[in-house]
Amino acid sequence: MPMTPTASDVTSNFRPPAKRAVPWKNTPLVVGTISTASGLSHLIEAPEGVDLVEVRLDLLLSKGVSPDKIQEAMANRSVPALLTLRTRDEGGSFNWRSRQRVLFFLKFIPFADVVDLELINLPRLSRVLRMVRRTKRDLIVSSHSLKRKLTTLRLRRLLSQFRKTRARLYKIVGLARRKRDLLTLAEPLLNQSHMRLAIMASGPLATASRLSLPALGSRLLYVHLDEPAAPGQPSHKTTFAISDLKSNFSPKGA
Template identity: 35%
Template sequence: MNLPIEKSLIIVGSISTRYGVKTAFDNHLAVDLLEYRLDSILLDMNVKETLEELQSTLGCRTLPALLTIRSKKEGGLLQLSDDQRIELFERLYPFVDSVDLEWQEFPKVFEVYSLYKKGGKKIILSIHSLDRFLNLETLLSSLPEIKRLEADFVKLAVRIEELSQLKTLTNLFFSYPDIPWALMGIGKYSTLSRIVLSALGSRLVYGYVDKPAALGQPSVFDLKESFLRLGIIGKER
C-alpha cells in the first residue's frame, strides 16, 4: 500500500498501546497514515504477542502503515538493544509501508535503511531535541549528508518554549525549500507549531490515536477540527 505522497499535507495517527492496535481499524480515523510506536506498544505486550498481533492486523490494513521504534535516547519508552531494534525492523518489514529512522542513531540502523530503501518503502529521517531547542549550527552542518540519503521526509521534532523558537523553525523551512521537511514542536507550543508549520507547507503532521506519543501532542480528532476551522484542509478530508 502506498503513502499518499501527492498530498500537500499527510496526517499521521500515532498508535502507542495494545488498545490502539486493536481498535485503529474499527474507527473512521481522519488520517492518511498510521504510525505504530513499537517501543511503546511493547510495554503492554511481549515481543511474540506483539509481532503476532501486528502481523495479523497489518495484513488486512486499509491505511498505509509507518513503523517507528524509538531509542531511549530519542524518547523511546522501552530500553532495547541495537540488535533487538534491528531485528524488529526486519521482522515487520513485509507488513509496513514506511519506516522512521533516527538521524543521530543512523550508523546503527544503516542496514535497516538499506533494506527499506531497496524495497521501495518510504523513509522518514527523524531528528529530535526533547529537552531543549535544537542546536541549529549542528543541524545545518549535517544537511549535506542528510540530503544525500534522499529520505522521503526529514522530520524535526524539537522542544519549543518561546514563540521566537517557532519563528526559527519557519525560517529553516523557507531557507532550505529543497528538503521535504516535517517540522513540529513539542511541549508548550506543540499544537500551535503543528497548525502554523502545516499551514506553511510542512509535509507531515502527527496526532495521537490512543495516547500522546510526545509531550503536548494533540489527538488526530483535535487536529482535524482545528485544520478544518482554519481552512488548512478541506471538508473532504
C-alpha cells in the same frame, strides 16, 4: 514496564501484505499514531482524514501488546502504515541494544509501507536501511532534540547531514520554550522548502507548532488515534475554539 523484547518473541507466520501507496502529495499528510492494543483496530479502518497510520512499536511493546498481535493487525491493514521503533533517547520506551532493535525492524519492515529511522542511529541501522531500499519502502529520516533548543547553526548542520541519505521526507523535532524558538524552527520551511521537511516542536509550544508549521509547509501533521505518543500531540478528534488558541500560542513563559 515489561522486559525489553527480542525478535525471538515474534512467533507468528503471517504473510506480508502488498505495499500500499502513500498519498505524499496531500500536504500536510495526516499521520494517526497508535500506541495501545485497542488502537490496532485503526489499521483495519482508519478515521476519515487520516492518510497514514503510525505504528509506535516501542510503545505498544512497552504496554505488553504481543508482537504477534501487532504483526497480525499490520498484515490485515487497509491503510498505509508507518513503522516507528524508538529508543529512550528518541522519546521511546526501551534502551534497545543495537542488534535487538535491528532484528525487530527486520521482522516488521515487510508489514509496513514507510519506515522512520533516527539520523544519529543510521550507522547502527545499516542492515535496516538496506532492507528498506531492497523492499522499496518509503523512508523518513528523523532528528529529535527534545531537551535542547535548535539554533539556526545547528539546523543548518542538520540539514547538511540529512542530504547524505536519500529519503522521502526529513523530520525535525526541536524543543521550543519561547516564540523565538518556534520562529527558528520555521526558518527551514521557508528557506529550504525543496527538501520535503516535516518540522514540529516539543515543550511548551508543541501544540502551537502543530497548528502553525503545517501552514508554512511542514509536510506531516501528527495526531493520536488512541493515546498521545508525545506531549502536545492532539487527538484526531480535537477541535479548537478561537478562545482556546491563546493558551496554545502563548503558554506561560513563552
